[in-house]
Amino acid sequence: MNKDVSIKVCMGTGGIAAGGVEVMSTFEKALASVGIKAAVQKNCSMHKVGCRGFCARDVLVDVIIDGTKSTYQYIKPDMVERIVQEHVVGGAPIGDWLVTDDYHTFHDKQVKVVLSDCGEVDPEDIDSYLGRGGYEAVKKVLTTMTPQETIDVIKASGLRGRGGAGFPTAVKWDMAIKATGPKKYLICNADEGDPGAFMDRSVVEGNPHAVIEGMIIGAYAIGAPHGYVYIRAEYPLAVERLHLAIKQAKERGYLGKNILGKGLDFMIKVKLGAGAFVCGEETALIASIEGKRGQPKAKPPFPVQKGLWGYPTIINNVETLANVPYIIRKGASWYAAMGTEKSKGTKVFALTGKILNSGLIEVPMGIPLKEVIYDIGGGIENGKKLKAVQTGGPSGGCIPANMVDTTLDYESLSKVGSIMGSGGMVVLDETDCMVNVAKYFLQFTQSESCGKCIPCRVGTKRLLEILTRITEGKGREGDIELLESLAADVKTSSLCGLGQSAPNPVLSTIRYYRDEYEAHIYEKRCPAGVCKDLLSYSILEEFCKGCTACTRVCPAGAIIGEKKKPHKIIQDICIKCGACFETCKFKAIKKG
Amino acid sequence: MLSDKELQDINAELAHAATKASASVDALNIVQRHQGWVSDEAMKDVASMLDMTADELDAVATFYSFIFRRPVGRHVILVCDSISCYVMGYNPLLDNIKNRLGIAFGETTEDKRFTLLPISCLGACDRAPAIMVDEDLYGPVTAETMDGILEKYK
Ligand SMILES: Cc1cc2nc3c(=O)[nH]c(=O)nc-3n(C[C@H](O)[C@H](O)[C@H](O)COP(=O)(O)O)c2cc1C
Ligand code: FES
Numbered sequence: 001m002n003k004d005v006s007i008k009v010c011m012g013t014g015g016i017a018a019g020g021v022e023v024m025s026t027f028e029k030a031l032a033s034v035g036i037k038a039a040v041q042k043n044c045s046m047h048k049v050g051c052r053g054f055c056a057r058d059v060l061v062d063v064i065i066d067g068t069k070s071t072y073q074y075i076k077p078d079m080v081e082r083i084v085q086e087h088v089v090g091g092a093p094i095g096d097w098l099v100t101d102d103y104h105t106f107h108d109k110q111v112k113v114v115l116s117d118c119g120e121v122d123p124e125d126i127d128s129y130l131g132r133g134g135y136e137a138v139k140k141v142l143t144t145m146t147p148q149e150t151i152d153v154i155k156a157s158g159l160r161g162r163g164g165a166g167f168p169t170a171v172k173w174d175m176a177i178k179a180t181g182p183k184k185y186l187i188c189n190a191d192e193g194d195p196g197a198f199m200d201r202s203v204v205e206g207n208p209h210a211v212i213e214g215m216i217i218g219a220y221a222i223g224a225p226h227g228y229v230y231i232r233a234e235y236p237l238a239v240e241r242l243h244l245a246i247k248q249a250k251e252r253g254y255l256g257k258n259i260l261g262k263g264l265d266f267m268i269k270v271k272l273g274a275g276a277f278v279c280g281e282e283t284a285l286i287a288s289i290e291g292k293r294g295q296p297k298a299k300p301p302f303p304v305q306k307g308l309w310g311y312p313t314i315i316n317n318v319e320t321l322a323n324v325p326y327i328i329r330k331g332a333s334w335y336a337a338m339g340t341e342k343s344k345g346t347k348v349f350a351l352t353g354k355i356l357n358s359g360l361i362e363v364p365m366g367i368p369l370k371e372v373i374y375d376i377g378g379g380i381e382n383g384k385k386l387k388a389v390q391t392g393g394p395s396g397g398c399i400p401a402n403m404v405d406t407t408l409d410y411e412s413l414s415k416v417g418s419i420m421g422s423g424g425m426v427v428l429d430e431t432d433c434m435v436n437v438a439k440y441f442l443q444f445t446q447s448e449s450c451g452k453c454i455p456c457r458v459g460t461k462r463l464l465e466i467l468t469r470i471t472e473g474k475g476r477e478g479d480i481e482l483l484e485s486l487a488a489d490v491k492t493s494s495l496c497g498l499g500q501s502a503p504n505p506v507l508s509t510i511r512y513y514r515d516e517y518e519a520h521i522y523e524k525r526c527p528a529g530v531c532k533d534l535l536s537y538s539i540l541e542e543f544c545k546g547c548t549a550c551t552r553v554c555p556a557g558a559i560i561g562e563k564k565k566p567h568k569i570i571q572d573i574c575i576k577c578g579a580c581f582e583t584c585k586f587k588a589i590k591k592g
Numbered sequence: 593m594l595s596d597k598e599l600q601d602i603n604a605e606l607a608h609a610a611t612k613a614s615a616s617v618d619a620l621n622i623v624q625r626h627q628g629w630v631s632d633e634a635m636k637d638v639a640s641m642l643d644m645t646a647d648e649l650d651a652v653a654t655f656y657s658f659i660f661r662r663p664v665g666r667h668v669i670l671v672c673d674s675i676s677c678y679v680m681g682y683n684p685l686l687d688n689i690k691n692r693l694g695i696a697f698g699e700t701t702e703d704k705r706f707t708l709l710p711i712s713c714l715g716a717c718d719r720a721p722a723i724m725v726d727e728d729l730y731g732p733v734t735a736e737t738m739d740g741i742l743e744k745y746k
Binding site: 013014017055056192193194195196197198201232233234235236269272273274275276277288289290291292293294295309350351352353354358359360390393424426428432437440441443444447448450577 | 608610611613614615616617618621642651652655656657658659673674675676678679680684687711712713714715716717718719720724727728729730731
């Protein structure tokens, strides 16, 4: 047999959790047993690849025979034997197991830059990255460009920081190149604390060398010999792959002293977080690397003036840095041709919540939200109706369903009262209560507030208390106005971005769902049927068949009645868990 | 008393640290990896290696939620309580885990097998609701899959 066979198994966190390691080893065994590995060893290769965005379908496996690729979804070890027999040996792909059309729609509207090599390269093998043009950009800047020319290319590309604020990367680097002193630092921010976000994890896991390459270019541009990657301890696989990639890059002369013989010195250290969201804020991150409590400081001085150990420091997000090598390789005008006038290039989003195709996506800036939700995302789960899309995590806001024409760029999103943020996108449907969603974000910011400044420490607590009492049916007249004025105070007087943006989810939900707040406060009713204290369950006698299914699932023993006769819920005993509602086949349980 | 291995690991960390104090969290993590948590005694020992007082080091330690200042079970279950997991079924999942283990957040089972803690977003939001046991990530977790997961940790 002289077929050219290549098999790629998805081994991102999602792929591994779904059994990727077992699938891969079963393939190895099965191929060996039919003699393929032995006979055509050179032609048959197995790869582990990083996340390709569609983790909900893991384990995803590509079988490429003589250049023709077939992608299988939901693969388990016991399915491997048949794939090898029928497809690899027999030449006939197994139709039922192949990805369905929506896998292709999921990919078709996407434009991949940062993710272009994720799912293609083996993240644990530098040669795999080199084989796809990796480290060419480092060679290019070191041999043909000055640091200033490098910054000029980034400026012309229009790249803006992907960590949340969208600050132009070249402007930051320009300030750093001008800063003088015995030392400078470049830090890659991989703390990714925003709930609902996993873009940076996937990039580091899927293509760590692109981040390293971006850092080397940044270090050359600003003249920083020392680099750090600050990464959360919650991402063990990303940490492991990052360490390995740094080691490999060092062995090949891309890191260390006199890089590629061009006189550049640059080394990267990895620093692990220890479970504090605020450490993603740049001054807090610096304090954390210094070994202190990760509390933010007032700015100015900005890190570029006085950063790590007092030296000029540039902090960039993972995705920002991972864009850099591609911009250098393909040119500023190629990059600037994508996106809108003020938001160039692409953005990676983590699409989650009540969406059919959840996963990691990369789209050109300026794409309408509608296309992301319905074309790429495949619409809402279980045929329910879209209610809102939350973007920007705890610093962001909600875009209501009637505004799905909003385009995804920095300016449009802030116009509708949300933000681009780091890229979290949580889809909510008609069964989600917006007051509760706001409460959830405040719970997060309140518990993550470092406590240093009073507006944030006390303000988020008060906001949370008011939201909690509203969801418990104890809301008072004037609570909405109180939330609004308190939110304004916290925004203007907090020390760092955490407090300054913490009220956004409250303000944005009040802006679009004031009626829902009013229903909770004045009518003691939760329109979405979520807030337990405002709910009651009862049985509609005309529909009840007396099948006793509900009595069997009720954990509180609150349902009584004889077989084949209408049942009854005793309100004093009911704990409002909703088990009966979920179980009843006859729609005889009324929620409201 | 810190063990020889702990001393060795902390010294290795100090050898390439920019300042002694900057290795504080790493040093505490080393102790925690060996002992499961950081006792007052260990705190003193580590502090003296870093030229800090125990109080100074404790101020750092208590800032970070992953440094445990109380004993924990052999395995730590972290349940994500952030937005995507919340909308995808965090509450019923948490009830299920609590009932199964008979403990609430912050508590350890009597047999010292599990400690239950909340955590903010694990970055597995597309597989919500998600949990992490030690360093292993699981999601989406249902009442049914929970059995198999706990089985793996003795
Ligand atoms: C509370 C808070 C948390 C933050 N968390 C992160 C984070 O996890 N990752 C990140 O890249 N930026 C985070 N930022 C933004 C950083 O402070 C900083 O602006 C960013 O890393 C700069 O990189 P960029 O210019 O490439 O966007 C956070 C900011 C605040 C106020
Ligand atoms: S919200 Fe739970 S993993 Fe992200």
